[in-house]
Amino acid sequence: MENLETFKHIYQRACERKGGPQALLTIIDKPLTNHKLSQIGDDRFLAEFSKKVFQSGFVWRVVRNKWPDFERMFFDFNIEKILLIPDEMLEQKAADPSIIRNYTKVKTIRDNAIMIDAVAREHGSFAKFVADWPSEDIIGLWAYLKKHGARLGGNTGPYGLRAMGKDTFLLTNDVVGYFTKRNIISGSAQSKRSLTAIQQSFNELQQQSGRSLQELSMIISKSVGDNYI
Structure with a gap:
């Protein structure tokens, strides 16, 4: 997807904002196994x-x-x-x-x-x-x-x-804001077009990183928005 950053860039920014990889790890949860x-x-x-x-x-x-x-x-x-x-x-x-x-x-x-x-x-x-x-x-x-x-x-x-515990991303304000700013979606995040674009983006990031949707969703949210530590 053209406007989507690589996972590496998103992850690096999240680490910088949250005090490093170990600090980020403490605030990222994993879903249950199937x-x-x-x-x-x-x-x-x-x-x-x-x-x-x-x-x-x-x-x-x-x-x-x-x-x-x-x-x-x-x-x-x-x-x-x-x-x-x-x-x-x-x-x-x-x-x-x-x-x-x-x-x-x-x-x-x-x-x-x-x-x-x-x-x-x-x-x-x-x-x-x-x-x-x-x-x-x-x-x-x-x-x-x-x-x-x-x-x-x-x-x-x-x-x-x-x-x-089901692996899913969430459309939080930060996540929606990220995809809107990257011009991956416009208008309502709940429209079929927006949901499809967001799902495709997460699928691409998952292929790059091997991480769950839940982890990716949380990492994106930590890479943007208000930075509370």
């Missing part, structure tokens, strides 16, 4: 997606503090039990002050349980489905979650995947 990811219970995926749905547009700290009550209220996100929750019970749970009272978001818990269950029936488990999805088309997995899940579009689905 094997470890495939062993995670599907209930944990539902829990994390639900958490990210509630955190979207809300104070993350408040959601984290209330999360034990969410776990209790929704049977530790047991898929089979949640699939059996009738509308009336969902409404009752959504009105409980121990959680965040937002019926629209509460409904996504059951909706996403339906998606996860359908995938698990076809692929053995939702975790295996996610683990097997190729990183060179991670935007395809994002699109799947947006189409078949509830309120998992935008950054919500990708942040949920990253939290679970």
Whole structure:
């Protein structure tokens, strides 16, 4: 890609900004292996997606503090039990002050349980489905979650995947700013054209470096933007 820097240049700038290779290493995380990811219970995926749905547009700290009550209220996100929750019970749970009272978001818990269950029936488990999805088309997995899940579009689905350990880049302000400044994308970063260009860029950087999408995403973010050490 013509306007894309080499990984070497991006990495050197990130090291210079963060105090050297060792300092940079301490703030760069790696994703789980596909094997470890495939062993995670599907209930944990539902829990994390639900958490990210509630955190979207809300104070993350408040959601984290209330999360034990969410776990209790929704049977530790047991898929089979949640699939059996009738509308009336969902409404009752959504009105409980121990959680965040937002019926629209509460409904996504059951909706996403339906998606996860359908995938698990076809692929053995939702975790295996996610683990097997190729990183060179991670935007395809994002699109799947947006189409078949509830309120998992935008950054919500990708942040949920990253939290679970799936190798994915994230469209943070710094990452979007980098690709915009390099004229690799213009307009919305969420457009199909922009997403494709960003995926192709990450694939190229991955071929150069042998690093995961997660590492590359974090290194790019550390190479630009406000420099907090």
